[in-house]
Amino acid sequence: MAEFFINGFLVFLLAVIAIVAIQSIKVFSTVMLAGAYSLISAIIFVSLDAVDVAFTEAAVGAGLSTVLYIAAMKHLPKREKVVNDNTFFALVVCLVVGCLLVWASFDLPQIGDPMAPIHQHVGPYYITNTKTDMGIPNLVTGVLASYRGYDTLGETVVIFTAGLGVLLLLGDGRNNRDENE
Amino acid sequence: MNDDPILRVCTKIIVGPIILFGLYVQFHGDYGPGGGFQAGVIVAAGFILHSLIFGLKEGRKLVSEKINLIIMILGVLLYGGVGLISLYFDTEYLNYSILAHEAKHGQHIGILLIEFGVGLTVAGVMLILFHLFSSWKGDSK
Numbered sequence: 174m175a176e177f178f179i180n181g182f183l184v185f186l187l188a189v190i191a192i193v194a195i196q197s198i199k200v201f202s203t204v205m206l207a208g209a210y211s212l213i214s215a216i217i218f219v220s221l222d223a224v225d226v227a228f229t230e231a232a233v234g235a236g237l238s239t240v241l242y243i244a245a246m247k248h249l250p251k252r253e254k255v256v257n258d259n260t261f262f263a264l265v266v267c268l269v270v271g272c273l274l275v276w277a278s279f280d281l282p283q284i285g286d287p288m289a290p291i292h293q294h295v296g297p298y299y300i301t302n303t304k305t306d307m308g309i310p311n312l313v314t315g316v317l318a319s320y321r322g323y324d325t326l327g328e329t330v331v332i333f334t335a336g337l338g339v340l341l342l343l344g345d346g347r348n349n350r351d352e353n354e
Numbered sequence: 355m356n357d358d359p360i361l362r363v364c365t366k367i368i369v370g371p372i373i374l375f376g377l378y379v380q381f382h383g384d385y386g387p388g389g390g391f392q393a394g395v396i397v398a399a400g401f402i403l404h405s406l407i408f409g410l411k412e413g414r415k416l417v418s419e420k421i422n423l424i425i426m427i428l429g430v431l432l433y434g435g436v437g438l439i440s441l442y443f444d445t446e447y448l449n450y451s452i453l454a455h456e457a458k459h460g461q462h463i464g465i466l467l468i469e470f471g472v473g474l475t476v477a478g479v480m481l482i483l484f485h486l487f488s489s490w491k492g493d494s495k
């Protein structure tokens with residue numbers, strides 16, 4: 174029961190932060206609220222026992238993206254332009270899709286249900302064999318680094334490529350770089 | 355660049371522990387939560403904090419753009435290179451079991467090495483992203 178209230182409170186906080194972030198017209202407060210949103214999601218991941226995901230969310234979502242947004246903010250005006258377009262259609266689409274997603278979520282298995290399809294595939298193999306294959310207690314690292322080594326290699330190359338892409342876009346012409354700062 | 359003495363002193367105190375914590379997350383990733391990706395982000399965050407407070411120029415004195423690029427590239431090469439070692443010893447690509455006399459030990463070494471590669475690349479990319487975004491003057495030319 175306590176868990177229900179904690180999760181409910183966290184989801185409520187998420188909703189409040191999201192609404193305030195959309196409403197706010199100051200770019201800086203929107204950026205900070207986005208960071209707070211990530212931090213609350215990280216807490217939800219902890220309560221779901223997904224510490225590795227929570228760690229990543231806190232470090233990347235709440236920490237680095239906020240800093241990168243602040244760095245990018247220098248090139249933006251301080252306040253958002255207020256647009257008064259007709260947003261009725263967008264609201265209807267969001268509501269319909271939201272209702273569909275909630276409806277679909279009734280078919281999902283219970284959280285932690287061992288008979289759920291996702292726990293019947295390769296999961297049991299990893300759980301029984303990580304200790305004997307690698308002798309390390311963190312299953313997530315075992316799966317990421319060894320069983321799914323190819324995927325992680327691809328992931329690393331993707332990050333590297335993203336860095337190269339930004340370097341080529343923003344870093345090529347030496348003349349539009351601020352060398353004195 | 356920030357002249358507030360409180361921020362400057364606090365930054366000086368806290369940057370070291372942040373990087374140390376990053377290294378802990380890096381090399382303790384097989385036993386606790388964490389791993390190369392998170393560690394890279396944390397180490398980069400330490401350097402970014404330094405650049406935020408003491409200015410980009412000071413930050414580039416610490417890690418020049420060239421070294422930053424080399425770190426990025428080294429990470430991917432280390433990861434791919436470990437795979438090549440497995441190929442050389444006639445096993446599957448990225449099969450770490452041959453890295454030591456005992457398969458379990460080899461796996462452990464392999465995981466440490468590739469996680470370090472991931473950490474290097476992530477830290478390098480995050481740092482270069484920050485520096486590029488902050489030093490970009492816009493396309494007003």
